[in-house]
Amino acid sequence: MEIRQPIHSDHVRTLDTEGLRKQFLVEDLFKANEATLTYSQIDRIIVGGIMPVNQAVRFSPELGRFTGTDFFLQRRELGLINIGGAARVVADDETFEIGSREALYIGQGTKQLEFTSVDAAHPAKLYFNCAPAHTRYPSRKITQAQASPETLGAPETSNRRTIYKYLVPDVLPTCQLSMGLTQLEPGNMWNTMPCHTHDRRMEVYFYFDMNDNAAVFHMMGEPTQTRHIVVHNEQAVISPSWSIHSGVGTQAYTFIWGMVGENQVFKDMDHVPMSAIR
Ligand SMILES: O=C[C@H](O)[C@@H](O)CC(=O)C(=O)O
Numbered sequence: 538m539e540i541r542q543p544i545h546s547d548h549v550r551t552l553d554t555e556g557l558r559k560q561f562l563v564e565d566l567f568k569a570n571e572a573t574l575t576y577s578q579i580d581r582i583i584v585g586g587i588m589p590v591n592q593a594v595r596f597s598p599e600l601g602r603f604t605g606t607d608f609f610l611q612r613r614e615l616g617l618i619n620i621g622g623a624a625r626v627v628a629d630d631e632t633f634e635i636g637s638r639e640a641l642y643i644g645q646g647t648k649q650l651e652f653t654s655v656d657a658a659h660p661a662k663l664y665f666n667c668a669p670a671h672t673r674y675p676s677r678k679i680t681q682a683q684a685s686p687e688t689l690g691a692p693e694t695s696n697r698r699t700i701y702k703y704l705v706p707d708v709l710p711t712c713q714l715s716m717g718l719t720q721l722e723p724g725n726m727w728n729t730m731p732c733h734t735h736d737r738r739m740e741v742y743f744y745f746d747m748n749d750n751a752a753v754f755h756m757m758g759e760p761t762q763t764r765h766i767v768v769h770n771e772q773a774v775i776s777p778s779w780s781i782h783s784g785v786g787t788q789a790y791t792f793i794w795g796m797v798g799e800n801q802v803f804k805d806m807d808h809v810p811m812s813a814i815r
Pocket residue numbers: 698700717718719728729730740782794803806
């Protein structure tokens with residue numbers, strides 16, 4: 538598990554390309570037959586990828602040494618969205634089949650976790666966010682149809698996209714985690730512009746559905762001190778509460794957003810007027 542410290546916006550103003558990437562970019566999320574985990578001390582979110590190919594991936598009890606608990610999810614909840622082939626997830630005495638673009642919420646207190654791919658030729662890729670939790674809510678699968686799709690933007694502003702809200706209070710209860718997926722329509726490049734911050738919540742963006750020659754210029758920083766990070770396929774960016782989070786790609790892409798913090802009110806955003814951005 539890699540640990541990332543929190544960071545002050547004054548420090549971020551001084552960083553160059555490598556400095557920004559070291560602080561905020563999460564690369565190499567998917568490794569065959571492994572789980573990768575990056576622990577951010579910003580709201581203590583853990584971001585990672587699980588890719589079982591021809592053997593099961595298990596969350597061993599030893600992971601509890603990073604959280605100082607008897608086992609990993611003793612005081613945590615986890616949400617995952619599958620961007621690969623079908624997966625089978627065993628969570629204690631429950632088994633879930635999670636297809637492509639389906640999500641799974643795993644409640645606090647789950648001890649045994651085992652992830653396998655149904656077909657090794659089409660391995661599952663389970664992108665997850667994990668956050669501190671105070672109580673147990675039932676584990677549950679959420680399909681894309683259940684994720685209350687909302688289409689926003691317009692071709693004229695290159696931001697026509699559909700937001701699928703998988704883990705939100707309207708769909709199921711969680712302690713603090715919200716998660717969803719936003720898919721751009723072909724020929725549309727901008728996400729989340731006009732942009733916003735939400736001092737009450739941090740967020741992580743995970744970009745995928747891109748070919749090897751594509752890139753997304755992810756916009757971050759204070760609204761009057763913007764910076765960018767070039768993101769390639771299947772990489773994530775950690776967005777502190779004070780930072781905008783938006784992006785423009787060389788072609789359409791899809792991304793998963795996950796939020797933790799003070800509330801779960803999706804619309805609780807401080808919109809940045811276009812004239813204020815620097
Ligand atoms: O706070 C909310 C998040 O930034 C995203 O849900 C925004 C998003 O997916 C979009 O506008 O495309």
